[in-house]
């Protein structure tokens with residue numbers, strides 16, 4: 001509260017009213033009124049602060065849980081990389097396979113150490129002790145096998161890998177890390193519920209602040225009217241008091257509203273699965289969080305050479321791509337403001353200096369020490385400029401939290417829908433997608449094709465050149481399918497060496513053309529494993545069309561399977577259409 005506000009109340013009480021005689025009861029009334037107003041002002045100043053602290057605490061708790069999920073996920077990736085590197089070296093003897101093993105073996109103890117201080121209680125501490133012990137034993141086992149391969153050759157090392165002693169440890173590690181990840185996901189959902197409740201309290205506080213400010217304004221008017229009778233000097237005091245009170249109430253309400261809108265924005269971001277959906281959420285919230293502003297949110301591209309526009313609002317300059325060298329905020333690693341033509345102006349904002357009466361602010365969005373992108377914003381100058389700039393900096397931190405959570409969800413979703421070996425979608429994704437695409441085809445009265453693909457004599461490839469060589473073939477064919485279909489087509493691994501395509505809005509002629517093109521591409525693949533050139537690979541294709549060959553997913557897949565069977569029996573390396 002500004003110092004003059006209280007002083008005004010004191011002057012009002014002592015200066016304008018006699019303390020004895022007929023005016024004494026009216027003086028008592030004003031004293032009570034002043035006391036009530038002071039109590040309300042204290043409430044207006046402290047309640048939003050307490051509510052915003054509670055919301056902040058919950059948001060940061062959400063961030064900590066996401067951090068922990070990330071470290072557990074990274075630990076599992078490192079263990080898998082170490083084991084994959086060891087297997088590659090044991091099978092091929094090629095030391096190049098040991099690069100991921102060495103990198104992961106060095107990073108695993110550090111990842112476990114990072115997790116230990118984050119443990120929430122004795123249960124998790126005990127789990128982490130067990131993870132640390134198993135991870136160390138796993139690393140010892142991997143190192144011993146690698147040593148044996150180097151000194152005694154493939155057969156002895158393969159015998160150790162084959163006796164599966166290390167598999168039990170790896171399975172147990174997967175189980176422990178999986179259970180912790182699931183528990184963290186439950187904790188994250190509980191924290192989201194708590195954030196909802198805090199926001200509801202916040203809305204109530206906002207409404208109360210509105211009512212209280214009406215009361216204070218009414219009281220101020222009342223006091224002014226009374227004071228006019230008592231003298232103009234007292235009236236001035238009262239007016240200043242009323243102005244200060246109104247200003248206080250306005251600021252409290254604005255802060256409370258900003259906090260509520262920010263939290264709603266984070267909730268909306270929580271429902272996104274990809275960062276390229278940000279443009280559908282941020283422009284609806286950022287103009288309310290930073291009134292009168294315009295700006296752009298940029299995210300680093302995967303190559304990290306440029307930042308790409310993810311969302312923009314208001315007028316002004318919104319370049320599509322920004323070089324990190326063209327932003328002073330990114331180069332300094334902290335917020336950079338330019339108010340006049342003399343200030344250092346970011347080149348990505350164009351040649352013009354800041355618009356008259358505006359400040360340009362560039363804030364790097366940082367999460368976990370990693371710069372995810374840039375918030376570039378232009379805010380109008382006025383009595384509250386400092387408050388607005390501080391708010392923009394806080395918003396950038398919260399955007400960074402929301403964006404890093406979207407990235408985490410994107411990684412988890414990818415892990416659960418994509419087959420690791422081929423990079424194609426997995427069987428579960430195929431089942432869900434085919435059902436969904438059939439509904440869509442029905443609604444739009446469009447055609448749809450399912451193409452089953454099976455590699456020919458693949459067992460012979462495994463038996464002659466080894467399972468690793470078979471994996472190389474599957475991986476290469478997977479890439480061939482991914483690159484050979486339209487963006488709207490869905491290429492999946494159905495199981496083993498069987499693959500399947502869902503081709504929406506595709507008739508018989510187009511499906512046959514697509515299958516023939518892929519068949520030729522597969523048979524033209526130039527395949528190598530180590531120093532060995534692998535024999536030509538061919539595949540057989542079975543096509544079924546909706547609704548002619550099956551009205552539901554199961555019937556359609558069965559028809560495609562029968563057509564595939566016919567292709568095999570017709571001599572393989574051919575395309576057959578269901579009859």
Ligand SMILES: Nc1nc2c(ncn2[C@@H]2O[C@H](COP(=O)(O)OP(=O)(O)OP(=O)(O)O)[C@@H](O)[C@H]2O)c(=O)[nH]1
Pocket residue numbers: 421454455456457458459460462466467468469470471474495496497568572
């Ligand atoms: N390398 C490797 N082989 C796999 C994988 N999944 C399945 N296979 C092998 O694929 C082979 C499938 O063989 P079969 O079903 O007998 O068929 P085929 O030899 O391809 O003969 P046709 O289909 O009749 O042309 C088996 O040897 C499986 O072990 C995998 O992920 N990697």
